Amino acid sequence: MDxxxxxxxxxxxxxxxxxxxxxxxxxxxxxxxxxxxxxxxANIIEAxxxxxxxxxxxxxxxxxxxxxLSVESVAALxxxxxxxxxxxxxxxxxxxxxxxxxxxxxxxxxxLAVGGLIGAFNxxxxxxxxxxxxxxxxxxxxxxxxxxxxxxxGRSAQDLAxxxxxxxxxxxxxxxxxxxxxxxxxxxxxxxxxKTPFGRHLVMIGGNETATFRAGIRVNRNLIIAFVLAGAIAxxxxxxxxxxxxxxxxxxxxxxxFNAFAAVVxxxxxxxxxxxxxxxxxxxxxxxxxxxxxxxxxGLPANFTQVIHGLLVLAAVLLDAFKQTIRQRLA
Amino acid sequence: MSEPLLVLDNVTKNYGAIxxxxxxxxxxxxxxxxxxxxxxxxxxxxxxxxxxxxLEPTSGRMLFEGKEFLAKSPAEAxxxxxxxxxxxxxxxxxxxxxxxxxxxxxxxxxxxxxxVLDERAMETVVExxxxxxxxxxxxxxxxxxxxxxGQRQAIELNRFxxxxxxxxxxxxxxxxxxxxxxxxxxxMIRQVANQGIGVVIITHIMQQAFQVAxxxxxxxxxxxxxxxxxxxxxxxAVINMITGETLAGAGPAG
Numbered sequence: 001m002d003x004x005x006x007x008x009x010x011x012x013x014x015x016x017x018x019x020x021x022x023x024x025x026x027x028x029x030x031x032x033x034x035x036x037x038x039x040x041x042a043n044i045i046e047a048x049x050x051x052x053x054x055x056x057x058x059x060x061x062x063x064x065x066x067x068x069l070s071v072e073s074v075a076a077l078x079x080x081x082x083x084x085x086x087x088x089x090x091x092x093x094x095x096x097x098x099x100x101x102x103x104x105x106x107x108x109x110x111x112l113a114v115g116g117l118i119g120a121f122n123x124x125x126x127x128x129x130x131x132x133x134x135x136x137x138x139x140x141x142x143x144x145x146x147x148x149x150x151x152x153x154g155r156s157a158q159d160l161a162x163x164x165x166x167x168x169x170x171x172x173x174x175x176x177x178x179x180x181x182x183x184x185x186x187x188x189x190x191x192x193x194x195k196t197p198f199g200r201h202l203v204m205i206g207g208n209e210t211a212t213f214r215a216g217i218r219v220n221r222n223l224i225i226a227f228v229l230a231g232a233i234a235x236x237x238x239x240x241x242x243x244x245x246x247x248x249x250x251x252x253x254x255x256x257x258f259n260a261f262a263a264v265v266x267x268x269x270x271x272x273x274x275x276x277x278x279x280x281x282x283x284x285x286x287x288x289x290x291x292x293x294x295x296x297x298x299g300l301p302a303n304f305t306q307v308i309h310g311l312l313v314l315a316a317v318l319l320d321a322f323k324q325t326i327r328q329r330l331a
Numbered sequence: 332m333s334e335p336l337l338v339l340d341n342v343t344k345n346y347g348a349i350x351x352x353x354x355x356x357x358x359x360x361x362x363x364x365x366x367x368x369x370x371x372x373x374x375x376x377x378x379x380x381x382x383x384x385x386l387e388p389t390s391g392r393m394l395f396e397g398k399e400f401l402a403k404s405p406a407e408a409x410x411x412x413x414x415x416x417x418x419x420x421x422x423x424x425x426x427x428x429x430x431x432x433x434x435x436x437x438x439x440x441x442x443x444x445x446x447v448l449d450e451r452a453m454e455t456v457v458e459x460x461x462x463x464x465x466x467x468x469x470x471x472x473x474x475x476x477x478x479x480x481g482q483r484q485a486i487e488l489n490r491f492x493x494x495x496x497x498x499x500x501x502x503x504x505x506x507x508x509x510x511x512x513x514x515x516x517x518x519m520i521r522q523v524a525n526q527g528i529g530v531v532i533i534t535h536i537m538q539q540a541f542q543v544a545x546x547x548x549x550x551x552x553x554x555x556x557x558x559x560x561x562x563x564x565x566x567x568a569v570i571n572m573i574t575g576e577t578l579a580g581a582g583p584a585g
Contacts, residue, residue, distance in 0.1 A: 195447050197437045200430060207425035214385070214421045215435040216406035274425035328477070 048289035049182035057233030065206035065273030070140035072257035078238030083157035083248030111239035119231020206273030342391035366544035384408035412497035424476035
């Protein structure tokens, strides 16, 4: 095979999920009336912002060879914390800060701190006490959601302070600022993973933890940072969720975890660790969102979504195995 | 010879009631190649891990460049100038050759105060290092999982030659190599030793030990069973030391 075909083929393999997204968009645009509109595409991006942000954190930890099942509950707790403080009805306390805009950094810092703390707790137990990340974060998934129920008493907070809501309303180039925040997160973390020693080390730790330890990389420190980041990013997702729903309910975001897993796997991240990139994950998120939108437009019952998501995850895993065989023949 | 590079003084290691090392004493000088021989389970790998910071000894002490030395982690040993090539390869197969070569020591440049990987600079260095060692690898950007066992081991060997340091520990470095590559590997060891670096090589193959080593240290059942200059012994005598039929040349460090 001459090098150019080989390069082209490798490029396609590396970005397969983007091609799938493009393919799906083209097919939907042709066969579904009214699909091909800027407004629809903007809606796809907008609808995927919370899931997208959450998937980043999940992907970081999985690439490093671990697991974080708690991201969904962490997002809910952060959203509830913001909701209780800054909502004016329901269980909201309606805390006012002057000037008004001060509520933005304060609520954001609160959401990030809540998430970061739980991430640090997870990371400490996984890394220092050497317990299975699956079990630790499963426990967190349960107790953090429990905490949401406890502090809310099962009730909800509504009417988020307008200064914070502003991020969900104000649009830039057709997209609300919340969507831009998600896009910015993907850009920043993609660069961190691809271009900095920290990102490189996470990938290598996911590949062979013993080797990185022997090479003098501070494995424990890097892993704890990854868990803290996953938590803080989940906190950010919660903040976006609170803005999107203008408050918080006790069951906010239930089911997001599985969508995030689906997006991460579809995006080409291996659950074994060490493989996958964040741009791929973003394509996975957009792909899910594009399909949801199609289902809505076709007027299919929403219950179909879950069936299709499940099949899509299955297809992604099979595709991954197929990609591996092709790569072996290329090498 | 001048002051030894590394001195081990009665180093022991217990795993519960099992004494893996019962008290090891020997030393190694700069530019010297010491072959560490012994039967399976004699404690060779344990000893290497203790020097390399992967394990802590139960008792005893080590002097490195005349100073009390105990590495609590591989990172500390590396910082002191001790490079290790392990028996099971220490490569991350999910990243490319360049990333493996620079594992933990990436070249970076600052962009807005943030360290960013300088891929081009790293690739140039790896290219030079591999070329000077005569190792051919089709693409430095290929993930290591796609390379053969021999190519992988060559990367490891080139890595230690490049980084050098002051002391190199090699735990069965030629297990996956062919005849020609092994010969080249032995040449590399001599080359490294000629730069004044101390080399400890663990091997099972007597012929390799006699080809490359200045001194042969035999470990049997957790103690030094023999410590002799290569030109004052023979393969048969060494085999006797390994199996325990004689205790020829056993002696204190130095």
